[in-house]
Amino acid sequence: MNRPEIHVAFASELHVFLAGERRRGATALRTDGVSALGHVVESLGVPLTEVGALVVDGREVPASHVPADGERVSVETVQRPQRVPGAPLRFLLDVHLGTLARRMRLLGVDTAYESTDIGDPALAARSAAERRVMLSRDRGLLRRRELWAGAFVYSTRPDDQLRDVLDRFQPELRPWTRCTACNGLLREASKEEVADQLKGGTQRSYDVFAQCRECGRAYWKGAHHEQLEAIVERALAEFSPGHSG
Incomplete structure (x- = not known):
């Protein structure tokens, strides 16, 4: 035949x-x-x-x-914006996308990240169990049937990666609300509450702090704040409805 x-x-x-x-x-x-x-x-x-x-x-x-x-x-x-039905929009990133994960968390997007290589089966299982969109540059991983949902990250440059994900999924942006280290939610904190994490110069120069509810990490507007602010402002200007800068 x-x-x-x-x-x-x-x-x-x-x-x-x-x-x-x-x-x-x-x-x-x-x-x-x-x-x-x-x-x-x-x-x-x-x-x-x-x-x-x-x-x-x-x-x-x-x-x-x-x-x-x-x-x-x-x-x-895939048509954009891509809608993922049936669950709040959450993401899971593999070990190679650490910078992208931190930037997504900076924007308040619920982003889980595996800092070690736990293997494709475990990543796919976590995507399914937690109903997270798997972001990866690994085509083999994205072909696994047990994935809840997935998307290929086309660029190797973090700026382009972030822009592509925001354009494709258009998640709600809530900057400065998540811990960039663990994805936990932040709360306002007093200087006394985070004093054990502050060096002398920081303790003297800053009075406004936030702290992660999960891991306890402290945040303040330190030396890198302007760089982070620029990332946030670019994202809001391009992808947040009604943002006027």
């Missing part, structure tokens, strides 16, 4: 996942006649987390669709 031949075209945003010869418009592909279209797309290197509509001969089909001979398939990218 001849194997079905289909023609597959990918949205330009997905070309980063494809081998060079598949980036030049629709390409012919032999399938086994039993595999679902979602499996075919992933076998070409594209995680389904990055796929929006699958359109076959002009009609949208589910990832479980089994392609037939002669079908023309268009693989579209």
